[in-house]
Amino acid sequence: MLIRRAELAGGAVGDVLLADGVIRAIGQGLAADGAVTLDAAGGCLLPGLHDHHMHVAASSVALQSVPCGPPEVATADDLARTLAEAPGSGWLRGVGYHDSIAGLLDRHVLDAMRSDRPVRVQHRSGRMWFFNSAGIEALLAAGLPLPAGLEQRDGAWTGRLFDEDRWLRDALAGTPPPFAPVGAALLGWGVTGLTEMSPANAAAEADHFAAQQAAGALPQRVLLAGSLALAGLPERPDLARGPFKLHLHEHHLPDWEATLQAMRQAREQGRGTAVHCVSEAELAFAIGLFDELGPAAGDRIEHGSVISAGLLEALVRLELPVVVQPTFVAVRGDQYHADIPAADWPSLYRLASLQAAGLVLAAGSDAPYGPLDPWAAMRAAVERRTAAGTPFGPAEALTPEAALALFLADPRDLGRQRRIAVGEPADCCLLDRPWQQARSRLEAGLVRGTIVGGALRFVRSEPAPGQRPIA
Incomplete structure (x- = not known):
């Protein structure tokens, strides 16, 4: 050409x-x-452009799901109406739910909204699912061993499932979705590559990515992060093995020695570790791990949602790149202002101050938990305003050139443009x-x-x- x-x-x-x-x-x-x-x-x-943090299968399924969170759904009445009016039969899948709508859902709340078909609603964090009674019955009928994340209280199922996506997929007898809708959308935005960051990615997921690329459904080049089970993934120009994904949860931090051993094993595979950090406690835990092992090529922090001054100093000392999601300020900033004390706002979703300190930054959408459009992310990085138009840390705004550069980083070497x-x-x-x-x-x-x-x-x-x- x-x-x-x-x-x-x-x-x-x-x-x-x-x-x-x-x-x-x-x-x-x-x-x-x-x-x-x-x-x-x-x-x-x-x-x-390259999206440095997204979840392709979940994004593809989300395009066929019912929005159950802001901005489309803002109140419990909105949610009830959305679920009641959803057409079709069989499973009804909702995405994007936030606690501000109706608190922490359970099966009784969902039964009152829709009880004639099984319903499952995903929290926008991606960490939990909520089911109505018909949904719980459908899961139990699969006959699989029940996971620890399926919550019970007083001997009864609450309808809440925490951190058990692989079990849920098996219980639903699900197969990975086609990626064509995501691939086409990304092409329309100029995206030619992506980093897939789901922590459970293993050989089966790699095979599905390869098949989708071969069929032309996913034209983008893929850097596939995930579990240690990706060790044997053969190198290909359009599908390469990415970092080991360590998904921290503040209230259930993993065993220290076992985590260090997993990171060492990743390094033996020639891989860095990408650590999910959306709270100060998670970031402090991650910094402690890297302090003990020392940083290595491919190590990175995902999200960096809360970075206090002291933790920023540690990131600079360790020279750890941070993969950020600028769009969250635009789509969730009003909720952050409502839920988080004003004294903590300067630590939220920082950009310009991280670059000024010398950190390497790249950006991803975190789709489907954030909007997939990279141009919306660039605009959010420059404008630093919430959906209501309220300034959100304006001193953290980037120039258009710096915002664009977040999507031009080399996925295998984030410090290279x-x-x-x-x-x-x-x-x-x-x-x-x-x-x-x-x-x-x-x-x-x-x-x-x-x-x-x-x-x-x-x-x-x-x-x-x-x-x-x-x-």
Whole structure:
């Protein structure tokens, strides 16, 4: 493929030749007999965006589920109406629930809302499910050994399931979903790669990813994080083994020595450890682990939701990259302001102060627990406002260039920024205008084309749904 008249770094306009999966040449008036030609007409050519933290299977299923949390659902009456009006038969699956709507749900509350079919509602943290009585009966009928996370009180099932997604999938006799809806959405936003961060990922999940890529359902390159069972995953250009995922829970922190041993085993596999840290206690625990072992290539902190001054100093000392989710400020900031003491607000979802301290940052969506659109994340990083328009740590705002850079980090080396340069992979995101015009918009509708491995996989000739027309 030959891309003509593309804006490159620094504002220069030139031609870019893609061949054999890499950028072969950059210059003026390049020729390539028989090559597909795309006229960029001065639009900015970027490396393809990379979502550094998401959950593909859950995102695919969420697209077929009923929203049960803000902003669509804000009250218990909203939830009852949403569940009552949901069409179909069999399992009714809801996602995105938050305690502010009706507290911690149980089967009695859900029975009052919908009792004629089995219902399961996922908390937006991803850590728990709530079932009505019909749902509990369906799970018990599977005949599997019951997990510790299926809650009982006074000998009766409450309808709550904590941290047992693998057991739930087995009980439902579920098969992994097709990834085509997610792959297509990401292409439309210029995303050519993703890091899949589900902690239970093992050989079966790797096989499903490979099959979906082979079928064309998931065009993106994938860095697959997960369990230690990924040790034997063969290296492929489009599916590579990522870090060991350690998912901490503040109230049930794992055994110290066993966790250190798991991290050592990951290092023997040539993998770092990615530690889920959404509270101060979890981050302190993670820092203690890295202090004892010393940092290694591939180690990283996921989320970094709460980073106090003292913990920031430790992160800098250990040179640990942090993978952030800027969109949470926009979609959850009002709830944070309501639930969290004002004295703690400066520690929440920091960005600019982390970069100023010298930390390496990258960004992911955490989809489906956050919006999948990377342009919404960039906009949130720049604006730092809640859904109600309230400023949220404005001193933490990034420039548009710094926000974009969060999605241009090399997934295998977060400290390296990918570039449009000879020898780099031919994965590109073409905007419909120069960067100086695009930087004030940061909308998905700016993406004109997406190229993966030198092949044009998405092209837009009209504004995306919901986007303003582009002049």
